Amino acid sequence: MARTGLTRMDVKRARDALLAQGQHTSIDAIRIALGNTGSKTTIHRYLKELEEDEGASLARAGSLSDAIQDLVSRLAARLHEEAQALIDRQAAAVAAQRQQAQSEIEKLGADLATVREQLSGATATLSGEQDAHAGTRLALHQRDLDVERLSQQVRDQTERLAEQEGFRLSLEAKLTHARDSLEHFRTAAREQREQEVHRHEQQVQQVQAELRQANQTAIVRQNEITQLNRDNARLVAEAAATTRLARDQQAQGEALQSALNRALADRARAEAERDAAQVAADARVAELLQLREARDSLNADLTKLAAQIEAQQQLLVDYRMRLGVAGATG
Numbered sequence: 001m002a003r004t005g006l007t008r009m010d011v012k013r014a015r016d017a018l019l020a021q022g023q024h025t026s027i028d029a030i031r032i033a034l035g036n037t038g039s040k041t042t043i044h045r046y047l048k049e050l051e052e053d054e055g056a057s058l059a060r061a062g063s064l065s066d067a068i069q070d071l072v073s074r075l076a077a078r079l080h081e082e083a084q085a086l087i088d089r090q091a092a093a094v095a096a097q098r099q100q101a102q103s104e105i106e107k108l109g110a111d112l113a114t115v116r117e118q119l120s121g122a123t124a125t126l127s128g129e130q131d132a133h134a135g136t137r138l139a140l141h142q143r144d145l146d147v148e149r150l151s152q153q154v155r156d157q158t159e160r161l162a163e164q165e166g167f168r169l170s171l172e173a174k175l176t177h178a179r180d181s182l183e184h185f186r187t188a189a190r191e192q193r194e195q196e197v198h199r200h201e202q203q204v205q206q207v208q209a210e211l212r213q214a215n216q217t218a219i220v221r222q223n224e225i226t227q228l229n230r231d232n233a234r235l236v237a238e239a240a241a242t243t244r245l246a247r248d249q250q251a252q253g254e255a256l257q258s259a260l261n262r263a264l265a266d267r268a269r270a271e272a273e274r275d276a277a278q279v280a281a282d283a284r285v286a287e288l289l290q291l292r293e294a295r296d297s298l299n300a301d302l303t304k305l306a307a308q309i310e311a312q313q314q315l316l317v318d319y320r321m322r323l324g325v326a327g328a329t330g
Contacts, residue, residue, distance in 0.1 A: 006038045011046040020083040143323050147316055154316070157243070157309050164249055164302055168295075171256060175291060178264065182284065192278060203289060215300075222304065226311050230318075238312065249301055256294050259287055 014033040015025045023029060027040050027047070034043075186193060266280040 006034070006042060008046040008049060010034060011038075011043055012050055015047065015050065020079065021087050022080065022084060140323055143319070147320060147323070150312070150316060153243075154309055154312055157305070160243075161302065161305060161309065164305075167250075168298060168302065171295065174257075175288075175295065178288070181264075182288065189278065222307055230315060238308065245301065245305060249298060249305075252294060252298060256291055256298075259291060262287070 011030060011034070014030045017033060018025045018029055025047075027043050030043055030047070031038060031040065266284050269280060
C-alpha cells in the first residue's frame with residue numbers, strides 16, 4: 001500500500017536523483033530512495049506514466065533543431081560529470097566514515113574484552129564470597145550449637161553449685177553444734193588444755209597466714225584462669241574439669257560428714273572416761289582443725305568454681321556478641 005501523500009512527483013524526483021547518481025532506476029531502488037515507503041504497484045504505475053509522458057516528450061523533441069539537441073546532449077554530459085564528481089566525493093566521505101567507524105569498533109571491541117575480563121574476575125570473586133558466606137553461616141550454626149551446649153553445662157554447674165552450697169550450710173550447722181559441745185567440754189577441762197589451746201591458736205594463726213597466701217595465690221590463679229578462659233578452644237575442657245571438681249568436692253563433703261560423726265562418737269566415749277576423754281579431746285581438736293581446713297578449702301574451691309562459672313558465662317556472652325557481629329557482617 002502506498003504511503004499517504006505519495007505522488008507521481010515524489011517518484012519522479014527519486015528517479016531523477018538515481019539517474020543523476022548514475023544508478024539503475026529499479027522499483028526497489030526508487031522505493032529505498034523514498035525511505036522504504038509506498039507500494040511497488042503504485043511506484044510501477046507512476047514510472048509507467050512517467051515513461052509514457054517522456055516518450056511523448058521525446059517525440060515532440062524530434063522536431064527540435066539539431067543545435068538544441070546538441071545543447072541538450074552537452075548539458076546532459078555535464079550533469080553526468082557533476083553527478084559523478086558528487087558521487088566520488090560522497091564515496092570518499094563514506095569510506096572515511098567507514099574507516100573511522102572500524103577504528104571505533106576495534107576500540108569498543110578491546111574495551112568489551114577488558115570489561116568481560118573484569119566481569120569474569122568479579123564473578124569469580126563473587127562466587128568465592130558466596131562460598132565463604134556459606135561456610136561462615138555453617139560455622140555460625142555450629143557455634144550456636146556449641147554455645148547452647150555450653151550454656152546447658154553452665155546451668156548444670158550452677159545447679160550443682162547450689163547443691164554444694166546447701167551441703168556446705170548443713171555442714172556449717174553441724175560444725176557449729178560440734179563446736180558448742182566441744183566448748184562445754186573445754187570448760188570442764190580448761191586448765192588441762194591451756195597448752196593445747198595456745199598451740200591451737202598458733203596453728204590458727206598459721207592457718208590464717210596460709211589462708212591469706214592461698215587467697216593471694218587464688219587471685220593470681222583466677223587471673224590466669226580468666227585469661228585462659230578467653231580461649232574458646234578450652235571451654236569444653238574447663239567445663240569438664242569443673243564437673244570433676246564438683247564431684248571431688250562432694251566426696252570431700254561426705255568425708256567431712258563421716259569425720260564429724262566420728263568426732264561426736266569420740267565425745268560420747270570421752271564423757272564416760274575422763275582420762276580417755278582427754279586423749280579423745282586432743283584427737284577431736286586435731287580433727288576439728290582438719291575439718292576447719294577442709295571447710296575453708298571447700299569454701300575456696302566453691303568461690304573458685306563460682307568465679308569460673310561467672311567467667312565462662314561472660315565468655316559465652318562475648319562469644320555470642322562476636323558471632324552476632326560476624327553474622328551481621330556476613
